[in-house]
Amino acid sequence: xxxxxxxxxxxxxxxxxxxxxxxxxxxxxxxxxxxxxxxxxxxxxxxxxxxxxxxxxxxxxxxxxxxxxxxxxxxxxxxxxxxxxxxxxxxxxxxxxxxxxxxxxxxxxxxxxxxxxxxxxxxxxxxxxxxxxxxxxxxxxxxxxxxxxxxxxxxxxxxxxxxxxxxxxxxxxxxxxxxxxxxxxxxxxxxxxxxxxxxxxxxxxxxxxxxxxxxxxxxxxxxxxxxxxxxxxxxxxxxxxxxxxxxxxxxxxxxxxxxxxxxxxxxxxxxxxxxxxxxxxxxxxxxxxxxxxxxxxxxxxxxxxxxxxxxxxxxxxxxxxxxxxxxxxxxxxxxxxxxxxxxxxxxxxxxxxxxxxxxxxxxxxxxxxxxxxxxxxxxxxxxxxxxxxxxxxxxxxxxxxxxxxxxxx
Amino acid sequence: xxxxxxxxxxxxxxxxxxxxxxxxxxxxxxxxxxxxxxxxxxxxxxxxxxxxxxxxxxxxxxxxxxxxxxxxxxxxxxxxxxxxxxxxxxxxxxxxxxxxxxxxxxxxxxxxxx
Numbered sequence: 001x002x003x004x005x006x007x008x009x010x011x012x013x014x015x016x017x018x019x020x021x022x023x024x025x026x027x028x029x030x031x032x033x034x035x036x037x038x039x040x041x042x043x044x045x046x047x048x049x050x051x052x053x054x055x056x057x058x059x060x061x062x063x064x065x066x067x068x069x070x071x072x073x074x075x076x077x078x079x080x081x082x083x084x085x086x087x088x089x090x091x092x093x094x095x096x097x098x099x100x101x102x103x104x105x106x107x108x109x110x111x112x113x114x115x116x117x118x119x120x121x122x123x124x125x126x127x128x129x130x131x132x133x134x135x136x137x138x139x140x141x142x143x144x145x146x147x148x149x150x151x152x153x154x155x156x157x158x159x160x161x162x163x164x165x166x167x168x169x170x171x172x173x174x175x176x177x178x179x180x181x182x183x184x185x186x187x188x189x190x191x192x193x194x195x196x197x198x199x200x201x202x203x204x205x206x207x208x209x210x211x212x213x214x215x216x217x218x219x220x221x222x223x224x225x226x227x228x229x230x231x232x233x234x235x236x237x238x239x240x241x242x243x244x245x246x247x248x249x250x251x252x253x254x255x256x257x258x259x260x261x262x263x264x265x266x267x268x269x270x271x272x273x274x275x276x277x278x279x280x281x282x283x284x285x286x287x288x289x290x291x292x293x294x295x296x297x298x299x300x301x302x303x304x305x306x307x308x309x310x311x312x313x314x315x316x317x318x319x320x321x322x323x324x325x326x327x328x329x330x331x332x333x334x335x336x337x338x339x340x341x342x343x344x345x346x347x348x349x350x351x352x353x354x355x356x357x358x359x360x361x362x363x364x365x366x367x368x369x370x371x372x373x374x375x376x377x378x379x380x381x382x383x384x385x386x387x388x389x390x391x392x393x394x395x396x397x398x399x400x401x402x403x404x405x406x407x408x409x
Numbered sequence: 410x411x412x413x414x415x416x417x418x419x420x421x422x423x424x425x426x427x428x429x430x431x432x433x434x435x436x437x438x439x440x441x442x443x444x445x446x447x448x449x450x451x452x453x454x455x456x457x458x459x460x461x462x463x464x465x466x467x468x469x470x471x472x473x474x475x476x477x478x479x480x481x482x483x484x485x486x487x488x489x490x491x492x493x494x495x496x497x498x499x500x501x502x503x504x505x506x507x508x509x510x511x512x513x514x515x516x517x518x519x520x521x522x523x
Contacts, residue, residue: 142502144518221410360448390437391444403433 003047008054011040016129018061020107021100022068024085029110029128029156031068038062038245055097063090094236096301104129106166106222112180113154113164119274120151121180122187127152130209140191140206168221175226175282182230182286185213189234192363193241207241210234218273228277229287236268236293251401259300267297288317324356325364332368334391344375363392367402379409411452411494411521418514420459432433437509439471445504446497455490460486485514492521 011135015036022032039060060207069085070177125143126132138148158164169177189210214231221227243261246252274290292313298303314330315325328351335347351369358367370385393399426434438456446452460479467474473492479486495501498520507517 069466143499144502147498188432361444378430387440388444388447391440391442392507394511396509396512399509400433403436 002294005045005050006048006052007040007043008058010043010060012132014060014133016104016107016379017102018057018064019098019128019131020103020166022064022088023110023128023159024106025088026068027160027163027166029159030153030385032064032069032309033128035067035071036060038067057097057100059099075349085147096138096148101181103166104216104218105168108181108184108217109168109177110159110164112184113159114175114180115175116158116160117151118180118183121156122184122191123148123152124155125181125184126188126206126209126211128358129213132370161324176226178221178224178226179284181217182226186230186234187288188213189237193237205233207238211238225277225280225282226284226286228273229284229290232270232274232277233286233290233293235266235273236290239270239297245397249397251395251397253401254296261295262297264300267300270294270316271297278375283316285317285320288313288320292317305336307333311337324354324358324362328359328362328365328368329352333362335372341376346371347372348376362391363389366392366409370402370405374405374409383409410496410497410501411445411492413492413521414501414505414508414521415487415519416491416508416510416516417483417517418488418510419487420488422513423461423488424433432447436508441507441509442491444507445491446484447502449493449499450493450504451491452494454490456489459488468486 013318018036019029019032022035026032030299042063043056043060047159049305065085065088069082071087075321078238083164107128108125111128123137126137127134134149134152135145137152138145143151144165167175181324189207192205192207192210210233211234217224217227239262240257243257244252244262256265266300267328270290270295274287275292277287277290287372292310295306295310295313307316310333314326314333317326318330324349331350331354334350335343348369351365351372364390366385370382370389373382373385383406386402386409390399390402390406393394393402423431423434437493442451442454447504463477465476465478465480472495491504491508493501493504497505498518501520505511505518508516508517
């Protein structure tokens, strides 16, 4: 491996770790990012001559720390941070990577703090823990790059000014605070999942990054059932990535997928993790969502789907979250409890009971409605609902699938 | 806030789409406009005739001239617009992403002044 590749590999593996170490002490995330990028630039200059140091992380941390102290002196404004930064040198053995602790979890808790806007938590974690730039994050989350840049800057200012702590919360508030971290990770995963064809390497990458973050949280908090639940959920979902498209790249809905095309190793891992979580005796929304996916995955074993169990899992999820998304999913599951138009009518009744204004723009609601109306034989109403779903869809393959369904009405 | 979604695409590519795909695209467009309307965000929309029918007027220093064709020779031409009213830019971008033309060309999202 060349020096550049080594530096990049270290950057990838260590970026968030080093940001976490520095920012936890200065509370200045932007300053930590600047100093670290200067340190990486210095590494690219120095390492080709002197060779890659034995402890590259410690090397980078030392250089970044020095850059920060220089910057604080120059600005004078940041001088109060200097003693802290000087202490950093004594805190760890600067020649040994193994002595550098992993404080990324603290960083994630700061990024997903209640004082930070919920919408910017996932982008902030992508940037600080994984080093994604604002432009890449903006595309993934469908936000203008300049807007995303401003939001990230504002959030970092808030961390500094509001005195947001870099720590793992105490037991009594851990579950609630962890949920925000897990939600942010799931948002990262979901953005990657929304590119099912995997045509955009960047979004497929996001799904992988989400899973990676999920694994990181599990490794640092192995006793948290919801962290396990989220990881199981992501792995279950990921196991079906390839099966969502046929050889021609056309969309294949879950009920038409061949279980043989699912990734059984991922499903096995997800099942083991979920089982482990369930023994901890604290149910939560991610375990429930993972359990729904587990129930779908069971089709690979017995060819059938236990819709009654799925309805119950959605009932429990709805009781916890009151989410209209869950309510739509539950209505679809209810429709499967009875065959033909009777089941469809039950599902439709459940959909009709929903009044959330956001449904006007929620594609899955209209797609579900269309399929159920088609089952009741009301072709005209089904066609209207299909058209609505088509108009709200942004994935061309799903749009083609819905148009094909529409043409059958 | 009002936003103008300006749809740019290569007229030649659109003109040469296979008949079936062209029909699907047209139907998707109707569905898209309808979804905008039913969501209560659509203020106005039109498709534009191709730039072969365009003429461009200038009057530098009061000296007027007219030429055939569009204002700028570019790979993608303005082909349609949607004027929408949504809470913020994020919402405008998510509607732009749903426009069937995003698959073939580009949707420019511009806030409207005043």
